[in-house]
Amino acid sequence: MPRLFTALEIPRDAALSLSLLRGGLPGARWLDVENYHITLRFIGDVDGPTADEVVNALDRVDRPSFSLSLSGIGSFGAKKPHSIWAGVSACSELMALQAEIERICQRIGLAPDTRRFSPHVTLARLRHARVSDVVSYLSGRGDFRTESFDVGRFVVMSARDSVGGGPYLVEEAYPLGWRNSVPSLSSSAWQPSRSN
Template sequence: MSRRRLFVALRPPAEVCEALLDTMEGVAGARWQDADNLHITLRFIGEVDRHMYADILTALESVAMPPFPVEISGVGHFEGKRRSTAIWARVTPSPGLAQLQHRIEMACRLAGLPPETRKFVPHVTLARLNSGSAPIGEWLAAHGRLSCTPWLAESFALYESDLTPNGAIYREIHQFP
């Protein structure tokens, strides 16, 4: 039986993606994201079979709320053991974003998924780092005041993630208003 690796996300509009792409340089060894891979993950689902996939689609179709503004302001990074693992653009927390993320989490649990245990940190990943990546301090300082034009989130999407030797390839498979 075929399995799919899934996540739920918001996609920034093209002009925001362009602004983010303009920041993607200056850290040797960083694996910068492609424009098509820029998103705000609302819920990582992981690998599911076709039955769970159908249950997830049905549950996500029940998520409804009015559009809300989304804004990017600042940058940050995630750390693993003794080194940074990713750099990202910070998404300003907002009641609308928190409510949407919570409703998606509840829908995923209703579909039979276990609860997400990681704290929701709204962000757009810009680069993945490894032990060979250069230090990021100068990049973080240079882009600390990053700000993009706010946009109205009017839909979210279910994505499939295919892992390849060159990184993940994301494909939108269903959009929800």
């Protein structure tokens, strides 16, 4: 059974900026740069028919493309840190996209995701990292920020069992804004010429 999730891919320039944050933290297992992503909705381990239903249902998403930037870094697990992440600057289009994906997943019968959506890019998984080391690492990198980048699609990815995250494979891609870029058939450009 594949373990699926929807995500935004991180473009090369932003991924390169993120990769410069690697190192300097004992107990960190850094994710490979090609595995950086922003999870929109974790779907989980599903059977083939359910995976097909998810893939087909997500084709209904009709959202515009948008711009996004990454800013700041932090950790999950205050008393026992377990991961390091880069934050995502506030973006209403991102929140609307995630909410639409969540609604579609629930409509086809998947259980609601009870966690509050907190967009981020996981950079490292921590194992036996000391809180003081994590605090020291984060304090020197809090002003991290990427240039803005365009988001023109979201994807369904699958995860293979591994230690520390990845490899992740793109199973399906969905363009954003494409419905608005296709001229309607009622447009004058599509009207046949009249010959008398």
